[in-house]
Amino acid sequence: xxxxxxxxxxxPPADRAEEARVVRQTVDQIVHADRHNWDYVWLTEHHFxxxxxxxxxxxxxxxxxxxxxxxxxxxxxxxxxxxxxNHPVRIAERVAMLDCLSGGRVDLGSGRSxxxxxxxxxxxxxxxxxxxxxxxxEAVARLLAEEKVSFDGDYLKMPPRTTYPRPVQQPHPPLxxxxxxxxxxxxxxKRGLGMLFFALKxxxxxxxxxxxxxxxxxxxxxxxxGVVNNQTAGFVNGLCSYDRAAVRTLAAEKTVxxxxxxxxxxxxxxxxxxxxxxxxxxxxxxxxxxxxAISADPKAVADGLLEGGFVMAGTPxxxxxxxxxxxxxxxxxxIIHMQMGNVPHERIMESIELIGKELIPRYR
Numbered sequence: 155x156x157x158x159x160x161x162x163x164x165x166p167p168a169d170r171a172e173e174a175r176v177v178r179q180t181v182d183q184i185v186h187a188d189r190h191n192w193d194y195v196w197l198t199e200h201h202f203x204x205x206x207x208x209x210x211x212x213x214x215x216x217x218x219x220x221x222x223x224x225x226x227x228x229x230x231x232x233x234x235x236x237x238x239x240n241h242p243v244r245i246a247e248r249v250a251m252l253d254c255l256s257g258g259r260v261d262l263g264s265g266r267s268x269x270x271x272x273x274x275x276x277x278x279x280x281x282x283x284x285x286x287x288x289x290x291x292e293a294v295a296r297l298l299a300e301e302k303v304s305f306d307g308d309y310l311k312m313p314p315r316t317t318y319p320r321p322v323q324q325p326h327p328p329l330x331x332x333x334x335x336x337x338x339x340x341x342x343x344k345r346g347l348g349m350l351f352f353a354l355k356x357x358x359x360x361x362x363x364x365x366x367x368x369x370x371x372x373x374x375x376x377x378x379x380g381v382v383n384n385q386t387a388g389f390v391n392g393l394c395s396y397d398r399a400a401v402r403t404l405a406a407e408k409t410v411x412x413x414x415x416x417x418x419x420x421x422x423x424x425x426x427x428x429x430x431x432x433x434x435x436x437x438x439x440x441x442x443x444x445x446x447a448i449s450a451d452p453k454a455v456a457d458g459l460l461e462g463g464f465v466m467a468g469t470p471x472x473x474x475x476x477x478x479x480x481x482x483x484x485x486x487x488x489i490i491h492m493q494m495g496n497v498p499h500e501r502i503m504e505s506i507e508l509i510g511k512e513l514i515p516r517y518r
Contacts, residue, residue, distance in 0.1 A: 155477075155480070155481050155485065155486065155487065155488060155517040156193040156194065156486060156487040156488075157191070157192050157193050157194070157487065157488055157489075157490070157509070157510075157514050157517075158192065158193060158194030158195060158196050158229065158387065158487055158488070158489040158490070159183070159184070159187055159192060159194070159195045159196065159489070159490060159491075159492065159506070160195075160196045160197075160198070160231065160352075160389065160489045160490065160491040161180055161195070161196070161197050161198065161209060161491075161493050162198050162200065162206065162207040162209055162412075162416075162491075162493070162494075163176060163177070163180060163197075163198075163207055163208045163209040163493065164176075164205065164206060164207065164208075164412055164415070164493060164494060164495055164496050165204075165205060165208045165496065166205065166496050167204055167205035172496075173208060176208070176493075176496075177208075177215070179499045179502075180215055180493070181215060181218045181219050181222075182499075182503075183492075183493075183499070183502055183503060183506060184215075184219040184223065184226065185219060185222045185223055186503055186506050186507065187226055187506050187510065188219075188222075188223035188224060188225060188226040189510075190506055190507050190509075190510025190511060190514075191510040191511070191514040191515065192226055192506070192510055192514070193225075193226065193227060193487070194226065194227045194228075194229050194261070194487065194489070195219075195226055195227075195228060195229065196229040196230075196231030196263065196350075196489055197209055197212035197215055197216065197228075197229070197230065197231060198212070198231055198232060199212055199230065199232060199233055199234050200267075200269075200272065201239075201271075201272050201275060201276070202271045202272060202275050203269065203271060203272070203416075203419050205415050206412070206415040206416050206418075206419055207416075212230060212233075213230075213248045213249075213251075213252055216228040216252050216256070216260075217252060217255060220252065220255045220256040220259075221255070223256075225259070226259070227259045227260070227261055228252060228256060228259055228260050228261070229260075229261040229262075229263055229330070230249070230260075230261070230262050230263050230264070231263040231330070231332060231350060231352070231489075232263040232264050232265035232330075232331070232332045232350070232352075233245055233249075233262060233263065233264050233265075234264070234265060234266065234267055234272075234287075235264045235265070235266075235286075235287050235290030235291045235294060236266055236267075236276075236278055236283055236286035236287050236290050236309070237286060237289070237290050237293075237309050237310045238276045238277055238278050238286065238309075239267070239272075239276050239278070239290075240290070241310075242290050242293035242294045242297055242305075242310060243297060243312070243315070243317055245262075245290075245294045246294050246297035246298050246317045247317050247318070247319075249262055249294070249298065249321065249327060250298060250317065250318075250319050250320060250321040251319055253321040253322045253323055253327055254319050254321070254322055257322060258321075258322035258323045258327075260321070260323070260327040261327055261328045261329075261330060261348075262294070262326075262327050262328070262329050262330065263329075263330035263331065263332050263348075263350055264287065264290075264291045264294075264329070264330070264331055264332075265287065265331065265332050265333060266283040266284055266286065266287035267283065268420050268433065268436060269419040269420050269423070270422075270423035270424045270425075270429075271419055271423050274423070274425075280429075280430040280432060280433055281430055281431060281432055282309075283432070284432060285308065285309070286309050288345075289307045289308065289309050289310055290309070290310065291329070291331075291378070292378050293305050293307070293310055295326055295329060295378040295379050296378070296379060297315075297317045298317075298320075298321050298325070298326035298327070298379075299324075299325035299326045299379040300325075300379070301316040302314040302315070302316055303315060303316070303317075325379050325380070325381060326379060326381070328348060328381075328383040328385070329346075329347050329348065329377075329378070329381075329383055330342075330347055330348035330349065330350050330383065330385070330387075331345075331347045331348070331349065331350065332349075332350035332351075332352045333350075333351075333352065333353075338364075339364040339365070339367045339368040339371075340367050340368070340371050342368065343367070343368045343369075343370075343371035343372040343375060344371050344374070344375060344376065345375065345376065345377060345378065346372070346375035346376065346377030346378070346381065346382035346383060346384075347377075347383060348383040348384070348385040348386065348387070349364075349368050349385070349386045349387070350387045350389070350489070351364065351386065351387065351388055351389055351485075352389050352489075353389065353440070356388060356389055356390075357390075357462070357463055357464055357479075358388065358476075358479035358480050358482065358483045358485075359479075359483075361388060361483050361485070362483050365386055365483055365484055365485065368386055369484075372384050385486040385487065386484070386485050386486055386487075387485060387486065387487040387488070387489050388480045388483075388485040388487070388488050388489065389488075389489045389490075389491065390464075390465070390466045390476060390480075390488065390489075390490055390491070391405065391409040391412075391464075391465050391466070391490075391491045391492075391494050392405060392465060392466030392467055392473065392476070392490045392491070392492065392505075393405040393466075393467050393492055393497065393501060393502075393505045394466075394467075394468070394469070394470060394472075394473045394504075394505045394508045394509050394513070395468075395469070395501070395504055395505060395508065396469055396508075398468050398469050398472070401467055401468060401501070401505075402460060402467040402468050402472075403456075404467075404497065404501065405460075405465050405466075405467035405494075405497075406456035406457070406459050406460045406465050406467065407452075407456050407495070408494045408495030408496070408497050409456070409459060409465050409494050409495065410448055410452050410455050410456045410459070410495075411452075411494070411495035411496075412494035412495035413444055413448065413494075414444075414445065414448045414449075414452070415495075417441050417442075417444055417445040417448070418445070420436050420441050421436065421437060421441060421442060421445055463475075463476060463479070466490065470508060470509070470512040470513055473509065473513060474513060474516070477513060477516075477517065481517060490509070492505055492506070
């Protein structure tokens with residue numbers, strides 16, 4: 155089982171001076187992870203989400219880390235492929251440039267976004283966002299794998315062009331998609347994409363059905379450029395320390411803080427006061443439930459997350475119980491989010507090192 159770090163780059167809304175410091179600390183943490191057995195780092199892409207996520211240009215952070223690391227892989231988790239967010243040519247160029255700079259250590263996860271702030275900020279119709287994601291991803295994959303690519307789609311039209319530089323990994327870096335919405339695992343498998351289960355309550359027991367659906371469909375995949383990335387990755391918020399009581403309290407409280415900030419962006423700002431049809435699961439599912447529960451009693455939610463195993467926190471032996479559960483359901487990678495709610499840099503560095511030294515070798 156492989157191990158990855160995840161970042162949305164939370165910055166306290168009232169602390170502008172902290173912003174640049176968090177950016178630089180993120181690079182330091184990636185370099186630290188590379189030296190302590192970690193396999194991946196995943197950086198999201200978000201726009202306009204002050205406080206919750208300031209990670210608008212992950213390729214810049216990756217570029218800063220590339221020359222200071224030797225083996226850790228750089229995962230876009232997720233690049234927004236609807237063409238109105240990013241023209242596919244620009245994604246292909248950035249990914250290939252980073253693949254060259256890092257010596258072929260790039261993975262490309264993709265998605266369509268879940269917030270009205272981003273969707274409407276870029277003029278995207280939420281009801282076409284999934285179709286835009288798929289068309290954009292196909293274009294990116296082809297531009298990375300082929301030369302003289304032309305496109306005549308519903309959202310992208312371009313004459314034959316070849317992008318440069320060409321990626322080190324052929325025909326293209328591994329492709330992934332993220333999400334836990336209805337049918338996502340099946341859709342990912344049918345297109346030969348790796349599946350990133352990014353969600354707060356994507357605990358091992360709840361993943362079993364999705365992983366089974368993924369494995370059932372991956373055998374008949376029809377990949378975009380003929381390459382299947384048969385991998386799944388679980389996700390958990392977590393911190394590890396021998397300072398058990400303090401780190402468990404910190405991890406739970408910061409997870410609640412971070413989750414509430416994200417839920418506000420997902421639930422608010424829809425023109426008619428509620429998510430559109432293809433985002434109905436946002437307004438009716440775990441997102442709304444957590445938003446209401448945190449609004450009523452954040453401490454009770456924090457305690458419940460710890461008791462229910464939805465936050466991995468404590469000593470290495472505490473954390474091993476969560477990792478064992480992921481291993482048992484058959485995920486290929488566990489992705490751990492440590493920088494939720496502005497967890498102090500020193501705590502993250504400690505956790506990266508402790509997991510790298512005492513836990514990762516157990517699962518090799």
